[in-house]
Amino acid sequence: MHHHDLEHIADGVVGAAAIASTIIANPLLRAFYRKWGATEHEAHKPLPGDELIASPRMQYTRAISIKAPPAAVWPWLIQIGYERAGWYSYDVLEDMTGAGKFVDGESADRVVDALQTLKVGDQIKLxxxxxxxxxxxxxxxRMVLFDAREDHSSSWVFVLEDHEVHPDDPDTAxxxxxxxxxxxxxxxxxxxxxxxxxxxxxxEPINFVMERKMLLGLRERAEL
Structure with missing residues (x-):
């Protein structure tokens, strides 16, 4: 077994442990992970796509800062998905749940030119x-995704903003x-x-663990 394969397996073990612990501690962690990385203002401000689910029974807003301009982040974002570039998350767990069929066999570490033609009306498979x-x-x-089914409907929205720099907050510089x-x-x-x-x-807790890893993976790739 190659060292690369062992790394993926170890990563999957970490992800599985994180999912288990998050489910167990869900009552204590839910308020935290529903707005992971986001400010109170970001968690509550209107975003594109809100109108698709006018009165949600559940909502979360998460955020991450990336040291790359939106134009450099965008190609990595629009290629995500099953039978696409992957999720930049725990690939082993994606494989186990049937969500791990990717063009490079694992989450891509490259911008895939053939996946840059995404348009309104296309489907991004989970x-x-x-x-x-x-x-x-x-x-x-922005990218606004929507799925309507007999028993549930959901929207999944990604908004890229120019990062603000605050003189009184040196970390933002x-x-x-x-x-x-x-x-x-x-x-x-x-x-x-x-x-x-x-x-x-x-x-919800499974989603948090997988999406947190996805956002970190997206940032890592965009900052290269």
Whole structure:
């Protein structure tokens, strides 16, 4: 077994452990991971796509600062997906859940030219039987994804903003000319105790672990 394969397996073990611990500690962590990385203002301000789920039963807003301009982040963002460039997350876990079929066999470490033609109406698959439709696409500012089903509907929105630099906050100086990436997910579903349990106790914490890793992986690639 190659060293690279061992790294992926070890990474998957870390991811699985993170998922298990997040599910167990969900009641204590939920308020934290629903706005991971985001300020209070970012967590509550209106974003494109909010109108798709007017009264969500669940919502999170996450954010990450990237030392690269939006135009450099954009190509990495629009190529994500199943049968695309991957998720920049825990590839081993993606493989185990059927979401790991990527053009490079693993999450791409390159901008894939053939995947840069994304347009409104295209589908970004999560796995073979689940996908989001591209509802809005404005380079390099926003990508709005939407999925409507009989039992639930959700929007997944990515907004790229020029990173603000505040004179009274020296930490922001490092991100001058960089990107502030906001991610918002909104969900509506048929109310029931079983649905509440599924979405809030299981789907949401799993989503946090995988998406946090994705955002960190996206930043790592864009900053190269």
């Amino acid at each position: 796995h073979e039987h689940l996908s989001y439709a591209v509802r809005e696409l404005e380079a390099p500012a 490092a991100y001058a000319g960089g990107t502030r990436l906001l991610v918002r997910w909104r969900l509506d579903y048929e109310p029931s105790r079983s649905n509440d349990l599924m979405w809030k106790a299981f789907v």
